[in-house]
Amino acid sequence: MAERTYAVRPVGVVSSPLTDRDQAPRQGDEGAPPAWLILNRRMKAAMGGLQVGAEVIVLTWLDRARRDVLVVHPRGEESRPLQGVFNTRSPDRPNPIGLHRVRITAIEGTRIAVANLEALDRTPVLDIKPLLGDVDER
Amino acid sequence: MAERTYAVRPVGVVSSPLTDRDQAPRQGDEGAPPAWLILNRRMKAAMGGLQVGAEVIVLTWLDRARRDVLVVHPRGEESRPLQGVFNTRSPDRPNPIGLHRVRITAIEGTRIAVANLEALDRTPVLDIKPLLGDVDER
Numbered sequence: 001m002a003e004r005t006y007a008v009r010p011v012g013v014v015s016s017p018l019t020d021r022d023q024a025p026r027q028g029d030e031g032a033p034p035a036w037l038i039l040n041r042r043m044k045a046a047m048g049g050l051q052v053g054a055e056v057i058v059l060t061w062l063d064r065a066r067r068d069v070l071v072v073h074p075r076g077e078e079s080r081p082l083q084g085v086f087n088t089r090s091p092d093r094p095n096p097i098g099l100h101r102v103r104i105t106a107i108e109g110t111r112i113a114v115a116n117l118e119a120l121d122r123t124p125v126l127d128i129k130p131l132l133g134d135v136d137e138r
Numbered sequence: 139m140a141e142r143t144y145a146v147r148p149v150g151v152v153s154s155p156l157t158d159r160d161q162a163p164r165q166g167d168e169g170a171p172p173a174w175l176i177l178n179r180r181m182k183a184a185m186g187g188l189q190v191g192a193e194v195i196v197l198t199w200l201d202r203a204r205r206d207v208l209v210v211h212p213r214g215e216e217s218r219p220l221q222g223v224f225n226t227r228s229p230d231r232p233n234p235i236g237l238h239r240v241r242i243t244a245i246e247g248t249r250i251a252v253a254n255l256e257a258l259d260r261t262p263v264l265d266i267k268p269l270l271g272d273v274d275e276r
Contacts, residue, residue, distance in 0.1 A: 049222050095146050097197055099237070
C-alpha cells in the first residue's frame with residue numbers, strides 16, 4: 001500500500017467562543033454557540049452561490065485531536081465499551097477531519113456566520129459543501 | 139491567517155471498476171458499482187464495531203481532482219451558470235475531500251465491501267464515520 005501523504009491547506013479558520021475541548025458539546029444539538037468561518041480572502045470566488053439560510057457541511061481539521069488513537073470510549077464515557085474510532089465520531093482518529101452540518105446565518109465578505117458549529121476556536125476550515133438532501137450527501 | 143498545512147495519511151484505498159472520471163456517476167444513486175475499501179492492516183482495531191448492513195460515511199482524497207479551481211459549471215454541464223465550488227459537489231476544489239454515504243455489504247479482515255461508492259479505483263481512503271441520523275451527522 002502506498003504510504004504517500006497529501007497536504008491539506010486550510011481555506012480559513014473557525015472563530016468561536018469554544019476554546020476548550022472539555023467545554024465543547026459532544027453533538028451540535030446540545031448547544032454549540034454561534035460561530036464564524038473566517039475564510040481566506042482568496043476564497044471569495046469559491047463562495048459564489050452560498051446563501052443565508054442554506055444548510056451546508058463544513059469540513060474542519062481537528063488540530064487538537066490525537067492521531068495515534070484507534071479505539072475510544074464513545075463520547076469519552078469510560079462506562080461505554082471501547083469502540084474502533086471508525087465506528088465513532090471521536091475527534092481522535094488517524095485523519096482528524098470534522099464534519100459539521102450547520103446553517104448559514106450571515107455572510108459578510110469572506111466571513112460566514114453559522115449556527116450550531118461544534119468546533120473549537122482557531123480550528124482550521126478545509127471545505128464547505130452544499131447539503132441538498134440524501135442524494136447529495138454522497 | 140496562518141498558512142500551515144497538515145498531512146493526511148491514507149488509511150486505505152478504494153478498489154472499484156470505475157477507472158475513468160468521465161465514467162463515474164455524478165451521484166451515487168445513479169448507479170455506482172460495488173467497491174471495496176482495502177484498509178491498511180494496521181487499521182484493524184479502528185474498525186471495531188463496524189457491521190455489515192450499517193450505513194457509514196467514507197471520506198476519500200480525490201487524488202485526480204484539480205485544486206486550483208474555485209468556480210465550476212455544476213455537474214460539468216456548461217449550460218449551468220458558474221458556481222463557487224463551495225456551493226457544489228465538484229471534486230475540483232482546494233481540498234478535494236470526498237464524502238460518500240455507503241452501506242457496508244461485507245467485511246473480510248481489513249477489507250470492507252460497500253454498495254454505491256462513487257469513487258475511482260485507487261482513490262485514497264482517509265476515514266470512516268458512522269451515520270446514526272441527523273444529530274450524528276454534525
